[in-house]
Amino acid sequence: MADQKNALIVGASRGLGLGLVETFLQRGWRVTATQRSTAPGLAALSSDALRIETADIDDDGAVASLRETLSGERYDLIFVVAGVATQAHEPLHAVPRDVAAQVYLTNAVSPIRFAEAFLDRLAPKGLVAFMSSVLGSVGLNESGGSESYRASKAALNTLARSFEVRHRDAGFGVMLMHPGWVRTEMGGADADIDVATSVTGMSDVIEGRLGQAGCVYVDYTGKTLDW
Template identity: 40%
Template sequence: MSTTDSGPAASTGARILLIGASRGLGLALAQEWLRGGRQVVGTVRGSRTGLHELADAHARADSPIGGLEIETLEVTEPAQIEALRTRLAGRTFDLLFVNAGVASEHEETVAETSDEEFVRVMVTNALAPLRVVEALHDLVTPTGTIGVMSSGQGSVANNERGGHEVYRGSKAALNTFMRSYAARHREDPRTLVLMAPGWVRTDLGGPDARLGIEESIPNVVATLDALAGRAGLHYVDYLGRTVAW
């Protein structure tokens, strides 16, 4: 585990557990929250990632704000989720945000997709996030927020052009599973969020995406902040607009 000294400014920041922070949107979220003085525990799969480089840069800063810890987690391995839960026992967070996910490797129709590819995408994007939420939700304060990175492509109502069928299906499944979770916890005062970050230029989104990270991520953070304290499930985009189911 790597840590940085948080400094006095971070004492007013929220405590965030970010699942999937090694690159792309997850790494950008960690950076944005650190800039805002938040305390971040971020998970990665590899031994040396962009999050480690961020931690190094953060430690070298003259006036570091926020604090960063790095944990290792492969979200598709239930034993690793339970091990993380054990390591974090006794700690509390204001926000649990599950960002980990994958894109489809190919653009076949569902019928053309191999069993292996279908299982890989569905397990990573739909099953694993709910396993994480179920295992870690009690680390979130009663007035805190539990969020997962969804997609506008998870909207069934807005799917008028098709394409990206397995990815779309995995995000629609994620949304449904979170809705079931919300129904089972309808008396829970925590805020639940399905976040659609927009089509963003990352390794997953590709070079032709409409938004840069700098256009999406600060707005994602602002939207999560604005929803804090509003119990129930919210399916919103990076600008806080409700997305049709």
């Protein structure tokens, strides 16, 4: 299919990443999905339109080698979904420094470094999406909690805005996405919505945004969030 869209979903072994891969395949996209190690859920989606690769976004060497492996690909969407919430329920002073630093590296630094490395794999007017969270909003933080996690997603938001400004002349779009509070391993069983509801909404929002430049911070229903 000449006009078939092509997506790179980073961090797709389970949860929201896996759900996004399944949804984009159902919508007729070609998808490259990354895992850190063999992921049964991803393998079960087996399809001619699915390419599965392996990389840890915290490993610059692995990201560089993935970039080489994917040299023939051009993506309409690069979506860095991977993230961690290590010791998110403890206040910052109770989290060891190296743990808080690693949450920042995985959630904020590595997604931006990944996107930077893959910019020449992005199709003209493509979209770079990052999985943020409403908890990354400084202005909406009325309830506190999840301190190191919140800070890492706020940092991701800030870094993504700078990334978009730095590359504004290139004309691609940048999206910071809040998926809702979703029943995954990270979201827990008490979360508001299931994976299908979240990924259907996110995919609609992404498909509606393709081809547009600028940086937006939105949730899975398309609502714009306060920074």
